[in-house]
Amino acid sequence: MKSIKSPLLSNCENILHGYSTRTGGFSQGVCRGNNLAFHVNDDPKNVRKNHLHFSLHLDFPLEKLIRMEQVHGDNIEIIDKDFDFATVLVCDAVITALKNVPLMVMVADCIPILIYDPVKEVVASVHAGRAGIFSKILPQTVQKMQKHYHCRPEDIMVSFGPAIHQCCYEVGPEVKEEAEKYGHGFALKKKGKHYYLDLLAIARRQLEELQLDTKNIEASHYCSACNTDIFYSYRAENGSCGRFAGIIMLKNVVNVNLESSCRYD
Numbered sequence: 001m002k003s004i005k006s007p008l009l010s011n012c013e014n015i016l017h018g019y020s021t022r023t024g025g026f027s028q029g030v031c032r033g034n035n036l037a038f039h040v041n042d043d044p045k046n047v048r049k050n051h052l053h054f055s056l057h058l059d060f061p062l063e064k065l066i067r068m069e070q071v072h073g074d075n076i077e078i079i080d081k082d083f084d085f086a087t088v089l090v091c092d093a094v095i096t097a098l099k100n101v102p103l104m105v106m107v108a109d110c111i112p113i114l115i116y117d118p119v120k121e122v123v124a125s126v127h128a129g130r131a132g133i134f135s136k137i138l139p140q141t142v143q144k145m146q147k148h149y150h151c152r153p154e155d156i157m158v159s160f161g162p163a164i165h166q167c168c169y170e171v172g173p174e175v176k177e178e179a180e181k182y183g184h185g186f187a188l189k190k191k192g193k194h195y196y197l198d199l200l201a202i203a204r205r206q207l208e209e210l211q212l213d214t215k216n217i218e219a220s221h222y223c224s225a226c227n228t229d230i231f232y233s234y235r236a237e238n239g240s241c242g243r244f245a246g247i248i249m250l251k252n253v254v255n256v257n258l259e260s261s262c263r264y265d
């Protein structure tokens with residue numbers, strides 16, 4: 001099993017995080033590898049084994065894992081002390097300040113986003129495809145962190161995991177027009193008669209509009225559709241594939257000076 005880390009978040013000692021790959025794992029067929037989703041065409045026994053192995057690999061408590069039933073909407077849930085871990089949340093973003101509660105987001109081309117505020121000690125995971133980006137799930141999550149936990153934009157760190165990049169994200173005329181309508185025309189590139197959309201560029205701009213520091217925003221260089229040997233890609237695999245995941249968790253460590261729990265370099 002292999003996972004990849006965000007260099008930005010790796011500087012922070014109070015969190016555990018990682019993005020899974022499809023390397024290793026027990027799944028067969030179109031989900032071959034380390035598929036972490038139950039809702040795709042895979043044997044649930046293998047998915048459970050993949051979950052267990054991934055939890056051992058990253059060292060997070062599987063019994064506390066927060067899984068979202070992602071619906072490309074803009075519902076954002078807060079996990080607090082009253083949360084019942086048997087619940088499956090229908091939402092596309094989760095936020096918590098609880099220790100030892102891993103938040104998972106599953107994707108195959110959509111952007112898995114991990115967020116951390118090292119000052120207020122709050123984490124979030126966000127699922128953002130085109131619909132989520134257009135409906136502003138990402139800035140809404142940051143604003144909810146500000147409102148609920150008094151997070152300051154300048155402290156917030158954001159990692160975009162492997163996702164479909166502009167090189168592979170051709171869009172039709174309706175999506176092109178919708179992008180322009182929302183003011184995202186800057187993220188369209190024309191090649192021949194075809195248009196390609198850069199979702200990461202839009203997501204980055206949405207964060208900059210909230211005054212996040214550009215040095216605290218980082219994107220994986222992997223395009224999921226260019227790298228189906230390492231990741232799952234809904235687009236490149238014709239809609240029939242597994243899901244990989246991003247995970248973030250606050251560790252239960254005592255740090256007397258929270259301001260120094262991350263090296264911003």
Ligand SMILES: [Zn+2]
Nearest residue numbers: 167168223226
């Ligand atoms: Zn690509």
